[in-house]
Amino acid sequence: MNDGRSPEPVHSVRGYLFVYFALLAGTGLTVWASFIPFGSREINIGIALLIAGVKAFLVAGYFMHLISERKMICNVMGFTAFFFLSLMFLTLYAMHDFPPTTVTH
Amino acid sequence: MDIPYTVQPRPDTGVYNAKMGIWLFLASEVMLFGGLFSAYVLLRVGADAWPHGWLNIPLGTANTFVLITSSITTVLAWVSLKNNQFSRFKLFHAITLVCALCFLGIKSFEYRDKFMHYEITLANGKFADGHLIGKSRDFDLAKKTGSVTLHGYEVDQEVDLMDLHRPEARHIQREEITIPAVEIKKMGNYGPWHNTYTAIYFTLTGLHALHVIGGALVIGFLWGPGSRMWKTDPERFTNRVEVSGLFWHFVDLIWIFLFPVLYLL
Amino acid sequence: MSTYLNKFPPHRDDDRAHEHSHHDPGFWRTYIFSTDHKVIGIQYGLGALSFMLFGFFLMLLMRWQMAHPGEPVPVVGWLLEKTLGQVAARGALSADLYNSFGAMHGTIMVFLGVVPLAFAAFGNYVVPLMIGAPDMAFPRVNMASYQCYVLGGIVMLVSFFIPGGAAQAGWTSYSPLATSIPTDGQIFWIIGMALIITSSLLSAVNFIATIIQLRAPGMTWMRLPFFVWAQFVTGFLLLLAFPPLEAAAIMQLMDKVAHTSFFLPTGLAIGGQLANASGGGSPLLWQHLFWFLGHPEVYVLILPAMGIVCEIIANNTRKPIWGYKSLVYSALVVGFLSFLVWAHHMYLTGMGQKIATFFQATTMIISIPSVIILTCLLISLWGGSIRFNTPMLFALGFLPMFGMGGLTGLPLGLAPSDIHLHDTYYVIAHFHYVVAPGTIFALFAGIYYWFPKMTGRKMNEFWGRVHFWCSFVFMNIVFLPMFAQGMKGMLRRMADGGANYSAARVPGAIDTLPNSIMALHTWILWAAMALGLAQIPFIINLFWSIRHGEKVKSDNPWQSTTLEWQTPTPPPHGNFATPPRIYRGPYEYSVPGHATDFFPQNEPPDFVATPEVSTAH
Amino acid sequence: MKEWFGEKILGLPQLASSNGRGVDDLIIYVHWLMLALFIGWTIYFLYAIRRFRSSRHPKADYHGVRGHTSNYLEVGVALVEAVLLIFVAVPIWARNVSQLPSPGESTVIQVVAQQFAWNVRYAGPDGVFGRQDMKFVASDNVFGVDPADASGKDDIQLLNEIHVPVNKPVIIYLSSKDVVHSLKIIAMRVCQDAIPGLRVPVWFTPTRIGRYQINCAQLCGNGHSAMSGGFLTVESPADFDKWLKSKSGAATSFE
Ligand code: HEA
Ligand code: HEA
């Protein structure tokens, strides 16, 4: 996030290619990791989401040049991410905080 | 007065109008898919058993490669314009379009596969599962006449169909089995109605596919008739390519989450 | 300051020449497929007012039914039977029809009436003018947004006439009810909503981009009129809260047409039949996604109204708004928090202690910035020189009315008191006080206030006063008794007005509704009719004044400081003849030492103003 | 004073349970706050618009109010709200949802709502409900009782009538077989949505003998307003036992 200057688009093709191959590698890695039993399903899910997160960061950060984008846009996306997470986790939490002895089926 | 900052960035915000607009639009898209992702998490957490390994991982991986490739060609197309190389732009954008079509092709093949895939509850309490090869001419489930033929296998309990990812499941022998209608209690394919997993799978990927189609239409326009603007207003055209590219990357980004979430986990 | 201005390149001289090169675009492009924000604003306004009138008409029929359950509706009963058929047999409302009308009253009022009027109509017309912009950032997107709105409205209207009638599951469309009712009305509702949501999203993108990008040189954030701030926050609410509802609508549509089970749990047996669905879904998921929109939506209804009231109060007290910064920050905080309170509509769905505490706490916290906003507006009156013209009357009327509505939100916001009040007429009264005498009054105020800008003529002052006083009195007679009814436990959405729970019908039970409470129905019915009649002077006044109203003597008839009054009236295509430059905040009224009692935002500081000079163009 | 205000000014309906006192108290306290604010501001408001009308006050004051009174007021409102929340609302809610009375010393009932009536089920003489599972749910077995379970044989199943002894906690396990309904018994200050797919407990202690109407508070279809046939009868323990005996014969079994 640079605030002072207008964003300098990354014209280096090599940089983009690097990100590209990182993304391909990441895809391979997720598939591979999903077949390895890490002990519990949760760990597998965590690893897959972590890799997906990194890949998403690469796409958003470099292909969409978010990391060199202005603060305003980063703020908007930041709030959006926050509201998305609160929607997901508060709902999830609400579904796990029924009065005791409630039966769900 | 004309509308300012349609091409040049506004000094204090550093972006031109359309770029601001597309980012705002993407924010709303995040919430749209966010709603569906929340639904996914909730349904999954609430389910007794969540299917595993129901989708074709090699195809999914291939499709991921295709989309990532289309993403880089979009960036490179924009870079080409920035560097004043119009014919390279045409080439890269063409690749993007081919990738988009390829993605949709693979996706529709996968859809078809699911619609051909049947689970049959047998009268003896067992379950048959597999791809439909054909039904006899007089097949009528209501009247219990005729028979169906599947390429698949039988299991004792429905939960055995849930995890096709586990090692034993991967080595199950599939064969052609013919089941007379009298032995069938219930029969249904793996369409969205099958269970909450297929429901969210079809909804999420369907909505994603609509985005791919929309993006492809825009990119196709900018590649074809829209590219005439390069002659009259190159800067504005470059901006348009950038904006459509942002949308395209976003579609890619969604897939990056959809793939592990639906195929692998 | 000057460095800020210097960042902007000087405008090219050929701007004006460009202006004249526009040739007459013809009727269709001028009035129907216009991309001019002012025309679109007026289109939205007329459309939304018509829908509001229609929504009110539905409500009159419902109020008749409540006061006289099962009796044929006088005057229009035969027409209902003719057009709607069996559901209106003998010209009386069946329970199905009552439920349709209720659901559509809510939907139409909220999504086709108030949001389009408050956000889209006023936002379109006023915001670009206020920030010194030539138009919206994306004029064609703007047109598309309006067309989606019209299409969505048509879909909603058509749904009344399909077999089975319009949606019947309330504006909240809770699953599984919404999926189980055997009419396609719900599908129409979903498609209509999808169009309306698209329209709102496009508008929201456009407004936010416009406000960020097209502020004239010198129009810094803290010099924006509060109305623009309100629209800005509203834009974000629409942008981020609507999509989850769209996602939910897609899922409900899938449940309905593809027989999925997103919102249908296992073992559902509707009408004695086990549901033909796989099960495994959750009805509460729909409620969460709906209220994730639903709550921010209510602030979408109120923030623009507060913005309008703020402008009018500043103008008619002839003094700066007290606490401008607090207003702005409060609006931002309200916007932010409104995403975190939604489950206060769901306390009684079975909510554990921790999550209930969280949502009660956020609900109480969000009431504080609302209190601050109201306090600022009220304190602004002190020391003013108040002119009581029609817009000001409506704006002043807004304050106590919103106060009542907002305050009655507090007992609803605390879960234990909500046990008694939930789904009673207390809730109906609570939110109608905020949306009807609250928001609608503010919208009336805005119409009277900006009408001269749109037409160059004022609306008739006398009839405006008649409109205000009659509306004020009858609104209160309609809604005040509802608090009493709700407190006694009268439930909402009762096709018979609660008769089945009344002491008259159900002898011997202890907690039935006393006759005095049921008798209030008659009062409300008559007051609602009178309220309807009170709108006639307004409607006539509105259309009559376009041609025959008193001509304004200058472009700035209210002697206002904000930018929309510093252009020709009505503003030409492109709005400003020369690009404006802004030197000061929005509410510089009665500045000590200044010649006039208003100091427009774009008047250079060294300019020695006299009233004639500053208003003539 | 408090009761008088609640009954006469607010018009709260009769209260017939011990847990409803807290609900009513909270309603009353909040309304005191609301009234104080509303009356205070209204007086200020009317005074201000009279005092500062342009005919009387032709020249507006650029600065207006300069003090900090309003800040104190806002902080005050926040404080009162915080107190009400932390010391009244949260404890009541906690008691309501987390501190169920023990089943042994309460009347335990299951209720399944349907369009447009209430199915009621008692455990019968043995005091044990039959085993339940969703897979047994059928149109004539809304509770999903396992037909093979012996403890279900003496369960009592009724439509639209709930009887409970006075002064003994009642726990209702509430569910729905079709759409969302809401069980509301006004005098008990009880309201709980009946959500298909969930079985939620709700409890109260009736303190007054009598007959109460059960309201359905959630829109549930075209019969919503007519879903009013259910009654709660609170009676003396002796009467209750007699009633329960008379119903035991009516035990429904699922074969
Ligand atoms: C514009 C719309 C709007 C606004 C602004 C609000 C504002 C608030 N609302 Fe309301 N609400 C609705 C529209 C609105 N609401 C609707 C439509 C529903 C029903 C939906 C449905 O079920 O169909 C609803 C329902 C609703 C519920 C659910 C009730 C139930 O179903 O059981 C709750 C519960 O917490 C609630 C709380 C609040 C609170 C705490 C505020 C607070 O933000 C209020 C804060 C404001 C104040 C505290 C006022 C301060 C003013 C003064 C102090 C000055 C007084 C001045 C003078 C007298 C001159 N509302
Ligand atoms: C913005 C929202 C809004 C508005 C403004 C209103 C306005 C009114 N509402 Fe409504 N209402 C809702 C939103 C709104 N309502 C919602 C969401 C519900 C819940 C639905 C559900 O249960 O699902 C509801 C439910 C509801 C009920 C409960 C029904 C039930 O539970 O069974 C009642 C009962 O009296 C009612 C009455 C009224 C009345 C008398 C008005 C009056 O105030 C109307 C005032 C309007 C006018 C006076 C017309 C103004 C228009 C003009 C003057 C037009 C001029 C035209 C031209 C120039 C062309 N409403």
Ligand code: CUA
């Ligand atoms: Cu059951 Cu309303």
Ligand SMILES: [Cu+2]
């Ligand atoms: Cu709310």
